[in-house]
Amino acid sequence: MKLLIIGQTYPEPTTTAAGSRIMQLIELFLEDGYDITFASTARSSQLSVGLESMGVKEASIRLNERSFDDFVFQLNPSVVVFDRYTAEEKFGWRVTEQCPNALKILDTEDLHFLRKAREEAVTKNKEPDLYSDIAKRELASILRSDLSLIISEYEMQLLKETFHIPESILYYLPFLVDDVSENDKKALPEFEERKDFMTIGNLLHTPNVDAVKYLKREIWPEIRKQLPKAELSIYGNYAPQYINEMHNPKEGFLIKGWTEDAMTVTEQARVCLAPLRFGAGLKGKLLDAMRSGTPAVTTSVGVEGMCGTLHFGGMVSDDAKQYASMAVELYSDKEVWKDAQEKGFAIVSQRFQKKHFSEAFLALVKMLLNNVKEHRQEHFLGQVLQHQTTHATKYMSKWIEAKNR
Numbered sequence: 001m002k003l004l005i006i007g008q009t010y011p012e013p014t015t016t017a018a019g020s021r022i023m024q025l026i027e028l029f030l031e032d033g034y035d036i037t038f039a040s041t042a043r044s045s046q047l048s049v050g051l052e053s054m055g056v057k058e059a060s061i062r063l064n065e066r067s068f069d070d071f072v073f074q075l076n077p078s079v080v081v082f083d084r085y086t087a088e089e090k091f092g093w094r095v096t097e098q099c100p101n102a103l104k105i106l107d108t109e110d111l112h113f114l115r116k117a118r119e120e121a122v123t124k125n126k127e128p129d130l131y132s133d134i135a136k137r138e139l140a141s142i143l144r145s146d147l148s149l150i151i152s153e154y155e156m157q158l159l160k161e162t163f164h165i166p167e168s169i170l171y172y173l174p175f176l177v178d179d180v181s182e183n184d185k186k187a188l189p190e191f192e193e194r195k196d197f198m199t200i201g202n203l204l205h206t207p208n209v210d211a212v213k214y215l216k217r218e219i220w221p222e223i224r225k226q227l228p229k230a231e232l233s234i235y236g237n238y239a240p241q242y243i244n245e246m247h248n249p250k251e252g253f254l255i256k257g258w259t260e261d262a263m264t265v266t267e268q269a270r271v272c273l274a275p276l277r278f279g280a281g282l283k284g285k286l287l288d289a290m291r292s293g294t295p296a297v298t299t300s301v302g303v304e305g306m307c308g309t310l311h312f313g314g315m316v317s318d319d320a321k322q323y324a325s326m327a328v329e330l331y332s333d334k335e336v337w338k339d340a341q342e343k344g345f346a347i348v349s350q351r352f353q354k355k356h357f358s359e360a361f362l363a364l365v366k367m368l369l370n371n372v373k374e375h376r377q378e379h380f381l382g383q384v385l386q387h388q389t390t391h392a393t394k395y396m397s398k399w400i401e402a403k404n405r
Helices: 017-031 067-075 085-098 112-124 133-144 153-162 182-187 206-226 262-268 284-291 320-332 334-351 354-370 372-378 380-404
Strands: 002-007 035-040 057-060 079-083 103-107 147-150 170-172 197-200 232-235 253-257 271-274 296-298 314-316
Touching (some): 002 017, 002 067, 017 035, 017 103, 067 085, 079 085, 085 133, 103 354, 112 206, 133 380, 147 354, 197 262, 206 232, 206 253, 206 320, 262 284, 271 284, 271 320, 284 296, 296 320, 314 320, 354 372, 372 380
Parallel strands (some): 002 079, 035 057, 103 147, 197 271, 232 253, 271 296, 296 314
């Protein structure tokens, strides 16, 4: 079975949760025996995973060029995974034309329209407007795809109940990790062996940038009043200059940049801070914190989709002063800290185990491959949208292609 993944960028799992997510999918399909090709219009970076060393072929593709038609026709994949809706917009119609029987799967990563609506709500101090042009584009992409992978239960509910997307074209697939064994737990540093606070995240990602500014402006000064010797280490690649300029050792506010091993720096800290005021999907930094035995303080946006009916492995607040007080309590009280750590381990064990999801997902893909015609007939609206999009996008793309020639 041939699988083609069309990526927005080459995976960088040490810098982004999105990079970790696509690598989890690649590993899942490799284990099931798929012959995988990863294609992107972007170039790989020094931080990109060496996919070819894993047995994954790499291909460079170009936008608005017929060369992609020839490439995908010759490859003739059984399954095509689009990394976010923009990849489906650009290449989905070409895949449909050249490989009409290929199963098309959209990996949403998170709902972009939800994240953008929340960002605008925070920056403009208004209620989120979900009914945007981005929502129209992303929902159309979901409807055109045979199956869309949704990483958060909250987003599953939103799509089904607010936008009435059929559940049979949606599939809940969260982060997929291995359990934290008892030996792993014993190897982790104890409360007394840990010190200071940390946060981490790709600093091209606007929710992470906003969180750093929020920490600097409102939260960290409150924490330092109560813990004057504490330090906060901020890890993340691609920081803009104004974030780097926030580095201030006298205030204990340390911009440390990219780290090769996020798990190690997380497990060395006593508390993880993630004051995300907007965003969507699941937060990889919080999952890593729980796997590292590091309790966290986050917001209602940060905790969304993480816990189900379980208690979060830390504390949650959307108020800056309360957030700071919670961080100090978690940092200072060993019993509270230990209880939060155990709750985090329980979430990892019960909600993100790879073995709980992989078999059922791969079985569904096989079933859809064997019944793709019937599946599309049941969701004919997607074919209507595909028809209209093909006509609208196809001729614009061909015009650009001719212009470039």
